[in-house]
Amino acid sequence: MTVLRFGPAGNSESFYAQGYKHTDQAPAWLQAMGLNAMEYPAGRGVSLKEETALRIGKAARAHGVAFSIHAPYYVNFANPDPERYQRNSGYILDSARAVRFLGGDRVVVHVGSCAKLDPKEALANVLDGLRRVRQDLTGAGFGDIHLCPETMGRDSQIGDLDDILRICEQDETFVPTIDFAHLHARSRGGLRITEDFDAILNRVIEVLGEERARSFHAHFCRIEYNQSGEKRHRTFADTQFGPDFALLAPLLADEKWTPRIICESAGTQAEDACVMRDMVGEARKI
Numbered sequence: 001m002t003v004l005r006f007g008p009a010g011n012s013e014s015f016y017a018q019g020y021k022h023t024d025q026a027p028a029w030l031q032a033m034g035l036n037a038m039e040y041p042a043g044r045g046v047s048l049k050e051e052t053a054l055r056i057g058k059a060a061r062a063h064g065v066a067f068s069i070h071a072p073y074y075v076n077f078a079n080p081d082p083e084r085y086q087r088n089s090g091y092i093l094d095s096a097r098a099v100r101f102l103g104g105d106r107v108v109v110h111v112g113s114c115a116k117l118d119p120k121e122a123l124a125n126v127l128d129g130l131r132r133v134r135q136d137l138t139g140a141g142f143g144d145i146h147l148c149p150e151t152m153g154r155d156s157q158i159g160d161l162d163d164i165l166r167i168c169e170q171d172e173t174f175v176p177t178i179d180f181a182h183l184h185a186r187s188r189g190g191l192r193i194t195e196d197f198d199a200i201l202n203r204v205i206e207v208l209g210e211e212r213a214r215s216f217h218a219h220f221c222r223i224e225y226n227q228s229g230e231k232r233h234r235t236f237a238d239t240q241f242g243p244d245f246a247l248l249a250p251l252l253a254d255e256k257w258t259p260r261i262i263c264e265s266a267g268t269q270a271e272d273a274c275v276m277r278d279m280v281g282e283a284r285k286i
Contacts, residue, residue, distance in 0.1 A: 002214075002215055002258045003036070003258055004252065004257065004258050004259065004261075004280065005036045005037035005066055005258075005259075005260040005261065006035055006036065006037060006261050006263070006273045006274070006276055006277040007030060007035045007036060007037030007038040007039070007065065007066075007260075007261075007262060007263070007270070007273055008030075008035070008038060008039070008262065008263050008269035008270040008273050009038075009039040009041055009070065009219070009262050009263065009264045009269055010038075010039070010040070010041040010269065011023060011026055011270075012267060012268060012269050012270040012271060013267040013268070014268075014270065014271065015029060015270065023040070023052075023056050024052070024055045024056045024058075024059045025059070026038060026056075026059075026065075027056070027059040027060045027062065027063035027064075027065040028059065028062075028063050029270075030063065030065055030270065031063040031064060031065065033270060033274055034274065034277065035065070035270060035273055035274065035277070036064050036065055036066060037065060037066045037067075037068070037260050037261070037262060038060070038065055038066075038067055038068075038262075039067070039068045039069065039070055039108065039262045040056075040067060040068070040069045040070070040098070040099070040102060040104075041070050042069055042070055042071060042072060042095060042098065043070050043071075043072055043073045044072065044073070045072050045074075046069075046071075046072065046091070046094040046095055046097075046098050048098045048101075050101055053098055053101030053102050054101050056101075056102055057101055057102045057103035057104075058103075060102060060103045060104075061103050066103075066104060066260060067099060067102040067103055067104030068099065068104050068105075068106035068107070068108055068148070068217065068260065068262070069095050069098055069099040069102065069104065069106070069107055069108070070095075070107075070108045070109075071091055071092055071095040071107050071108060071109040071110075072091045072094075072095070073110055074087070074091060075088050075091050075092065075109055075110060075111070075112070076088065076111075076112040076113055077111050077112045077125060077126040077128075077129030077130055077133075078111070078112030078113060078114060078115070078117060078122035078123075078125045078126050078129075078158055079112065079115070079125070080125045085129060085132070088129060088133065089132075089133050089136050092107065092109065092133050092136070092137065092147070093136060093137065093140055093142070095107045095109075096137055096140075096142040096145040097142070099145065100142065100145065105144060105145055105146055106145070106146045106148050106175060106217060106260070107145060107146070107147055107148060108148045108150055108177050108217065108219075109147060109148065109149055109150065110150055110152060110157070110159070111126045111129075111130065111149045111150075111158050111159060111163075111167065112125070112126050112129075112157070112158045113156055113157050113158065114156055114157070114158065115156075119158070122158055123158055123163060123166070126158050126163075126167065127166070127167060127170060130147065130149070130167060130170070130171070130174070131170060131171070133147070134147065134171055134173065134174075143173075146173055146174065146175045147171075147173070147174050147175070148174070148175045148176065148177040148217045149164050149167045149168065149174060149176065149177060150164070150177035150179050150182070150219070151163075151164050151176075151177065151178055151179045151182050151183050151186075152179070152182050152186065152230075153179070153181065153182035153183075153185040153186050153223070153225070153229045153230025154185075154186065154228055154229035154230055155186065155228070155229055156228075156229075159182070160183075160186060161178070161183060161200060161203060161204075162203075164176050164177070164178075165203065165204065165207040165208065166207075168207075168208060168212075169207060169208070172212070175212075175215070175216060175217050176204060176208070176216050176217065177216075177217040177218065177219060178200065178204070178216055178217070178218045178219075178259075179218070179219040179220075179264075180197070180200075180218065180219070180220050180243050180248065181219065181220060181221050181222065181223035181230075181233065181243065181264065182219070182223070182230060183200065184223055184225070184242050184243040185223050185224075185225035185229045185230040185231070186229050186230070188225060188227075188229075189225070189242060191242060191243040191247070192242070193247060194247045194248075194250065194251065196247070197243075197247055197248045197251055198251055201213070201251060201257075204216060210256070214256055214257055214258055214259075215258050215259060215260070216259045217259065217260050217262070218259050218260065218261045218262065219261075219262050219263075219264050220243075220245055220248075220261055220262070220263055220264070220276065221233045221234065221235070221236075221263060221264040221265040221266070221269070221272065222234040222235065222236060222238050222239075222241040222242060222243065222244075222265070223241060223242070223243075224238075224241055232266070233264055233265065233266045234265070234266060235265040235266055235267065235268045235272060236265060236268065236271075236272040236275055237268070245275070245276050245279060246279060249276070249279035249280045249282075249283045250283045250286075252280050252283070253280055253283035253284045253286070255284075261273070261276060263276065
């Protein structure tokens with residue numbers, strides 16, 4: 001059964017402050033907090049050893065925690081260079097292998113940056129690159145792993161909402177990662193009222209259909225931005241920054257929605273994931 005899931009990206013500062021040292025201890029810790037998801041951060045490269053990943057995966061199954069992994073930030077499918085494509089494919093295959101060991105099935109990916117390319121040309125390159133890497137995954141025995149292209153926080157990056165939905169249209173195994181903080185930064189504070197969030201959810205349904213839309217992947221935190229877009233992640237305590245999850249929670253209270261929501265707050269990601277879970281729970285009581 002598909003359920004609404006909440007969890008952190010990586011381990012909170014409190015995890016280590018309480019004396020824990022290894023991520024294979026995290027699933028039990030998260031379950032005790034009432035959380036049921038976690039995203040393994042591999043943005044700076046997939047260095048996770050098989051033995052360690054299998055140990056984490058065993059703990060995740062025992063404690064009901066669903067894992068995803070964030071692929072390396074070095075991926076850029078907008079660059080058409082063949083050698084660059086091979087490196088991109090390697091990063092994705094390494095991520096898929098690791099997330100399978102973790103017992104998960106989702107690889108979150110930043111698809112690319114425009115650099116000096118026209119945005120339409122860059123997006124066309126991304127579409128072609130992701131089509132090819134999907135074939136690489138299937139050929140390597142990872143056909144069950146979902147690629148989750150992510151909305152991005154800067155204008156120079158491929159990843160506004162329509163970009164990501166266009167990418168997901170081309171392959172039914174792709175799952176959109178809606179990073180609400182990134183969309184807020186990209187729009188220079190555009191997520192201000194519940195209707196702003198409702199428009200995003202409705203757009204996902206419009207393009208992908210309700211069945212695919214209902215189990216989207218998500219990132220959430222408060223975020224600082226400037227004239228270029230995203231600057232840095234903040235915590236829920238930093239209330240001078242948006243977006244505010246209280247505006248989204250009532251929409252997710254409709255039980256048709258079963259996304260996996262990963263909190264990317266800076267250091268308090270598990271605690272803030274609990275806040276989100278509780279907000280949705282309270283909204284469902286109304």
